[in-house]
Structure formats: C-alpha cells, structure tokens
Amino acid sequence: MGVKFNHLCYGGDYNPDQWLEYPEILEEDIRLMKKAHVNTVSLGIFAWAKLEPEEGVYDFDWMEEIINRLYENGIYVFLATPSGARPHWLADRYPEVLRVNEMRQKNIFGQRHNHCYTSPIYRQKVRQINMKLAERFGDHPGVLMWHISNEYGGECHCPLCQSAFRGWLKKKYNNDIKEVNRKWNTAFWSHDYQNFDQIESPTPLGETSIHGLVLDWKRFVSDQTIDFCKAEIQALRDAGNHKPVTTNLMYNFSTINYHEMAKVLDVVSWDNYPQWHKGPERLVAMDNGMQHDIMRTLKKEPFILMESCPGPTNWKSVSKLKRPGMLETASLQAVAHGSDSVMYFQIRKGRGGFEKFHGALIDHYGKEDERTYQECKEVGADLEQIDELKHANVKADVAVIYDWENRWAVEEAQGPRNKGMFYKETVEKHYYAFRKLGLNVDLPDMTQDLDGYKIVVAPMLYMFRAGFEEKVRKFVENGGTFIMTYWSGVVDENDLCVLGGTPGGLMDVMGLRSTEIDALYDGETNVVKAVVGDVSYQCERFCQLVDVKTAEPLFVYGEDFYAGTPAMTVNEFGKGKAYYICADAEQKFFDNVYEEIVTKAGVERPLKQPVPEGIEVCTRQSKDAEYVFIQNFNKVSTVFKPELDGAEVLFGEVTGEMKPFSTIILKR
Structure with missing residues (x-):
C-alpha cells in the first residue's frame, strides 16, 4: 500500500466551524469521541468562509486550536482543502467562478459545488488558500493526510469551458478539424465542422446526435476535473508539503473516470451510503460490496472508507433507521473488502441547514446514552480488536x-x-x-x-x-x-x-x-x-x-x-x-x-464447504496470515459453521449458527 497508517482509522467528518460559539460543546465532542474510540477526523471540508472571511484575510487560529486539542487527545486529522463550497464574497466579486448549465443558464450563489473548474480566478483563489493551509498546518504531527476538496463532480458550459474544450480537442486531434469530422462521422445529418470555433458542448438546445462529440465532452469534463484536483495538490507541494493526498469518490458515479482520477491520488477513498432495509439485505450487501471492490481495484491497494452513515441519511426518499447490528456489519464489510478505515458523516449533527437530520455519532441530544452512539462505540472497539489486519491486501483470481x-x-x-x-x-x-x-x-x-x-x-x-x-x-x-x-x-x-x-x-x-x-x-x-x-x-x-x-x-x-x-x-x-x-x-x-x-479454471475457494444464501465471504492477506471474513446479511439466524481447519477465530463466535448481521473473522 502506498499509504500506511499506524492503525485502522476510525472517526468521521468533524465540523467545529459550526460550533465556535460553543466552546463547551467542542470540549464535550473530544470526550465523546475518545470514549467511542475515535482516532481520526476529517476537518475543514466546508470551512472556507471561516478560514477566509474576507478576501485575503485569513483566520486559522481557531483551526490550530482544534487540531492541537485533537492531537493532545490522540485524534489525528485528514485536513481538507475547502474548494467544495466557496464563500459568498468570492461569487459576488468574481461571477466567472459560477457554473453555467447545459441550457446556458448561469447559476447564482448557493448550494455547493457550484463553481467552474476552468475559471483561472477560482483556481487562483483555491491555490492561495491551499498554500496557506499547507504552510500553517502541513508539518503538524497531528495531520496525517490531505483531504482534497469534497466529492468532485458536475460540469460547466460557460465560455471559459467552451474555449478549454476546443483547446482539448485541438490537442487530441492535432489541430486538424478534418480529423475531428472523420472520428465523429459528422457527415451524418450534414454536421461537418469547418473550424474548431463552431464546436459547442452537447446541449438540448443544439447538438446531441454526434456521439463522438458527446463522448469527447465527457472525457473533457473528467480530464478538466482531474486537472483541477492536480492543481489543488500542486499548491500543497509548492508550499513544501508532501503528505499523502486523497479525495472522496462516490457510489456509482459516472461523470469522472475514477481510474484516471486515482492516478493523481496517493490513496483512494470513497463515500458509502447503501440503502439498507429496503429489500433483501443480501442484495444490498452484494451491490455495496461491488462498489467497495471497484474502489479497491483503482489502485489494487487498501482504500479509505471516508464517509458512511451511523444512522439514517436525510437525503434519500425515506430516512430509515439502521437495525441493531447493521452498523457493525456494514462497517466490517468495508474492512473485509479492503478498507483500512471506517469513517462517518458526521461526528456531530448540525443545528441547521440541509444536513441537520443526517445521522451522526453525536445526536442533538448530545449525550452518550443513545443507541447510535453506543453502536458506534462498539464498532470502534471492534476495529481496535482487529487492528492487526491493517495494510492486508485483497488478492483476486x-x-x-x-x-x-x-x-x-x-x-x-x-x-x-x-x-x-x-x-x-x-x-x-x-x-x-x-x-x-x-x-x-x-x-x-x-x-x-x-x-x-x-x-x-x-x-x-x-x-x-x-x-x-x-x-x-x-x-x-x-x-x-x-x-x-x-x-x-x-x-x-x-x-x-x-x-x-x-x-x-x-x-x-x-x-x-x-x-x-x-x-x-x-x-x-x-x-x-x-x-x-x-x-x-x-x-x-x-x-x-x-x-x-x-x-x-x-x-x-x-x-x-x-x-x-x-x-x-x-x-x-x-x-x-x-x-x-x-x-x-x-x-x-x-x-x-x-x-x-x-x-x-482451478480457482480455489476460501471455504471448501457450501455457503448459504445471504452469507458473504471475503479474504484479506498480509505477509504472515490470511483473514477470512464471514458475514451474515440475512435478517434471521442462519445455520452455518465454518470449518476451521486449524484457523484461529480472531473475531466473533463459531457456534453452528450465525445471528442476523453478525461477523466472524478467521485467521490462518
């Protein structure tokens, strides 16, 4: 693995910038995190407005205090660059940073990810704050890794992006418009281009029938997003910091070619929000496992589960509670498929805004005698129990x-x-x-x-x-x-x-x-x-x-x-x-x-015996051992007793029957 942490990382997104007026809450956060075995948080993801409240005016003191207090209590930081949500002043002063949709309508300030990846001004402002963060915190012993932006995605059709797209095409086709016409078969419907200036991004108002154009636009959007990410990373490097970098990828996301994105990252991380309890859990588990394996295959190394939800999400059609035991099983499934972490969104629920009802380690109630907190605490203890399998890889035939x-x-x-x-x-x-x-x-x-x-x-x-x-x-x-x-x-x-x-x-x-x-x-x-x-x-x-x-x-x-x-x-x-x-x-x-x-084909199975429907088996291998994960995703107890053949039971119980949402880990 290119990046190796000392322990399996456990924690989540932490947003103290929303609670700076409540120092007693910030102190209580640390106490509750420690008690739940949290050892890592992602910090500053959406904090740009607090870090740079006015253009060129930086306030990092509050963040330094937070990082110091976390470090003193054994909690490390994935420090974010804040480009995922820029401050109001930036959009007001430089409207070119705002996105234009495929209908050629310019967005106004709002939401997040409403920015143009091509805009030189936006790139400059992101570079400036990234360098400032690297200079201030890059050498802090409590900072483990850089969390670059957040969930890159979307596309912009502004004049800057149109010009960049044409430049991308000129480079790909050696400035030869005739070659573009050949490769896109523009003779169809008499759509030949005479020059590059005639080319526009696909839009319902214009061209969508030339599939070569549509494909190249998708490639350009992916490349431009990755180039923006590279520019963010380069700012950190130019500031003299060389700690590892990642960005959080997303489930079933097709806009960005993640195989290309992974090449600029030191470790792959992703955000995982399966919809449990809607149908047969085994089918959700299979789909979820495939997404874990897609992410792992990007580098064929252990990855980081950067976000998951300890309770109900608030942005799906129904906010379903996780049934008892589901959080542990889902968390350990990530580890089974190659994750060296379990991280949540979020550590503490916000008081207002879009995600105030999104699940968290710490509820609005704010105490530890709450079911979700206790289950999170149990997961933290589980990860400490199996910490030895960190860095173990997944090998596939x-x-x-x-x-x-x-x-x-x-x-x-x-x-x-x-x-x-x-x-x-x-x-x-x-x-x-x-x-x-x-x-x-x-x-x-x-x-x-x-x-x-x-x-x-x-x-x-x-x-x-x-x-x-x-x-x-x-x-x-x-x-x-x-x-x-x-x-x-x-x-x-x-x-x-x-x-x-x-x-x-x-x-x-x-x-x-x-x-x-x-x-x-x-x-x-x-x-x-x-x-x-x-x-x-x-x-x-x-x-x-x-x-x-x-x-x-x-x-x-x-x-x-x-x-x-x-x-x-x-x-x-x-x-x-x-x-x-x-x-x-x-x-x-x-x-x-x-x-x-x-x-x-002579492919050996990890367990020689038949495995019942709904039980998932995965293996991870280190230099010295193989770890076999056996998980029951059925809602009822399932008769199954894995043959040990000399293996040690590292986690769980082998009794002949697996309880619903239970896990066994064998070491051999």
Whole structure:
C-alpha cells in the first residue's frame, strides 16, 4: 500500500466551524469521541468562509486550536482543502467562478459545488488558500493526510469551458478539424465542422446526435476535473508539503473516470451510503460490496472508507433507521473488502441547514446514552480488536471488467434498447455469481493489466478501447479463461461501428461472429437450454445471434425463430478458453455456469464447504496470515459453521449458527 497508517482509522467528518460559539460543546465532542474510540477526523471540508472571511484575510487560529486539542487527545486529522463550497464574497466579486448549465443558464450563489473548474480566478483563489493551509498546518504531527476538496463532480458550459474544450480537442486531434469530422462521422445529418470555433458542448438546445462529440465532452469534463484536483495538490507541494493526498469518490458515479482520477491520488477513498432495509439485505450487501471492490481495484491497494452513515441519511426518499447490528456489519464489510478505515458523516449533527437530520455519532441530544452512539462505540472497539489486519491486501483470481468510458458509450447509443441497457446491473450479475462462491473479485477497466488473473469477464463491452483486443488475445493464448457477453466489440473509442464483423478483432479468439441482436420488450422472455442435460433458464432484454466458426455451443435458445441456435459457446484458443454468452440470462444461470467454470479454471475457494444464501465471504492477506471474513446479511439466524481447519477465530463466535448481521473473522 502506498499509504500506511499506524492503525485502522476510525472517526468521521468533524465540523467545529459550526460550533465556535460553543466552546463547551467542542470540549464535550473530544470526550465523546475518545470514549467511542475515535482516532481520526476529517476537518475543514466546508470551512472556507471561516478560514477566509474576507478576501485575503485569513483566520486559522481557531483551526490550530482544534487540531492541537485533537492531537493532545490522540485524534489525528485528514485536513481538507475547502474548494467544495466557496464563500459568498468570492461569487459576488468574481461571477466567472459560477457554473453555467447545459441550457446556458448561469447559476447564482448557493448550494455547493457550484463553481467552474476552468475559471483561472477560482483556481487562483483555491491555490492561495491551499498554500496557506499547507504552510500553517502541513508539518503538524497531528495531520496525517490531505483531504482534497469534497466529492468532485458536475460540469460547466460557460465560455471559459467552451474555449478549454476546443483547446482539448485541438490537442487530441492535432489541430486538424478534418480529423475531428472523420472520428465523429459528422457527415451524418450534414454536421461537418469547418473550424474548431463552431464546436459547442452537447446541449438540448443544439447538438446531441454526434456521439463522438458527446463522448469527447465527457472525457473533457473528467480530464478538466482531474486537472483541477492536480492543481489543488500542486499548491500543497509548492508550499513544501508532501503528505499523502486523497479525495472522496462516490457510489456509482459516472461523470469522472475514477481510474484516471486515482492516478493523481496517493490513496483512494470513497463515500458509502447503501440503502439498507429496503429489500433483501443480501442484495444490498452484494451491490455495496461491488462498489467497495471497484474502489479497491483503482489502485489494487487498501482504500479509505471516508464517509458512511451511523444512522439514517436525510437525503434519500425515506430516512430509515439502521437495525441493531447493521452498523457493525456494514462497517466490517468495508474492512473485509479492503478498507483500512471506517469513517462517518458526521461526528456531530448540525443545528441547521440541509444536513441537520443526517445521522451522526453525536445526536442533538448530545449525550452518550443513545443507541447510535453506543453502536458506534462498539464498532470502534471492534476495529481496535482487529487492528492487526491493517495494510492486508485483497488478492483476486477473478476480474469482471467495469469500464467508465464503455458505460458512457453504452448509455449514449441509440439502440438496441433505449429504455434499459442496464450496464451496471449487467456487470453485477456476473460479479454476484463469483461472490456467492466466496471469491474475491477485481473490477478493472480496459486499460489495466489482465496478467495474474485466472478468469476475466467482459460483460456488455460495447466499446473496445485501443489495445484491449491484444490484451485479451494474449491472456487467452497464455492459458486464461475469458468470458464475453452479447453487445461487445461493436464500436471503437469514437463510437464508430466496427467494420468486417464483431466482436471486433476477437472473432477468431471467440470462434464466432455476432450477426444480429434481438432486443426484448419489458416482461418478454426467452429460454436458454443446455446442449447436454435437461437444464434451462429464462433470459430477458437481449438475445444475440451468432455464426459459429470454431466455437462449441453449450446452450441454445428454446423459443422464437432462432430456437436451437447457440446461446452460449466455448472456444479453445492457444492454451486457454474463450466463452461467449449470447443472452441476458437469469441470475441462476450465471451462478451455476460460473461455478463449473471456476472449478475447471482451478480457482480455489476460501471455504471448501457450501455457503448459504445471504452469507458473504471475503479474504484479506498480509505477509504472515490470511483473514477470512464471514458475514451474515440475512435478517434471521442462519445455520452455518465454518470449518476451521486449524484457523484461529480472531473475531466473533463459531457456534453452528450465525445471528442476523453478525461477523466472524478467521485467521490462518
């Protein structure tokens, strides 16, 4: 791991700037934090107005006092740069910092993240305060790491951003407008550009039909946001500070390519707010686990859970209380998937504003005899008990590709289903099947190496990015097991359709050519039937038709005019195997088929015995030990006794029955 802290970090966002008039509350905060085993807080995230109340007038004394008091009491700080919410005076004096939406309407001051990442003035003001913070606090022993801004996101369509976008395009296409026209296929609907000044960002008022433009705009927005983050970090470095940096990423967020963002960070961190108690907890747990694994895969190192909620959130449609035991289970799930922290939003509930009813360690009541506080205290004690597994990594033999740029392309394309492509949900089906076997799963994008994996799955990889086909070819030739699905290899990086057959560049590896794809209406289904044995499964949404060359059919369709044609195939290529799944089959299909493929590929499971539905198994490995997490996400007790085989029980109890929302950690 690039960044290693002395302990598993425990704490959350702390906003003393909202309580400066109440010194007795600030003192009580420290007492309550210590009693709950808090050892780390994120500080100053939205404090710019208190740090710089007037332009060029800085007041850092209150923050220094807070940092000193925390440090004296054994509580360390992730110190934030405050760009996530700038002060009123900045918007009033420099209106260029305000965002313009896609309808070309300029925002007024309000909310947060209402700023232009391109604005030179905004960048200058952020640089100034970042450098001041670094000079004042960068060498403080209580400051562990820099928390850069907060939840970067959004886009701006102002004249500054239009100009920057054109500059980005000129660089990418060597200042050649004819090349832009070729790559974007602007001959469609007679949309050829004569010069770069004619290009505008996508808008319902103008152009959205040129998918190459839309894709490049999304790439630009991502790059511009990352460049802003880099500028924030550079300000700290120019001030002479070299402590590690992170920024908090978000759940299922598609605007920024997080694989590229991770390259400028020393450690990945993210904010995790699953909606427990709405449906089967095991499904929420699987979805939540996949998001943890996406974040971990960005650097393939332990990450930081920067925000989670100890109680109900206040910004979802319903503010549901966490049931007893859920907080502990959800917190330990993050650790199981590779987090070296459990951090909350927030330490103390605010008295007013949008988040005053958001869950917190310390309620408005302000005392410790409160259920949420006591459960938080228990989680803090848990983390101290398992502190030895800090820095242990997660190793995976299986990878399921999840690619940001592919998602952009899938969601922008017109057809084959304009209401419901379900890219994320498609990836989840494959991920779930492996996780039900207790296997760790990485979720790389197309730019990451495939070396070291035994099985690689590419669900709905509609767009092949440059060089990906060669990686797959090499992987299979060298003995890997590769699985691809319908609607893959259809277009290139510019969303231009592949000529000569699909999946582009891999027809020989897969042993087939995709010919047509049948999109099904909502509620319409087909059937896939095993070639050998009396086994069949339902499928929905997509049925790809293929022309088999060297591949062997394993399943065929059971209905419609293409009944009897292949629905799943396998092709031997080099030392490996390439499977092609033609249909969007039900979950049981993937569960059963992947269990067989895992066995054939020689992938070992962490537990040899069958694992009941709703129990999740994860492993982390250090130099000296392997830690096996076993968690029951069922609402009822579940009969299950893990075979110890000489393992030590580090956490929990092995009795033969796992209570609801309980955790066992084995060390071996």
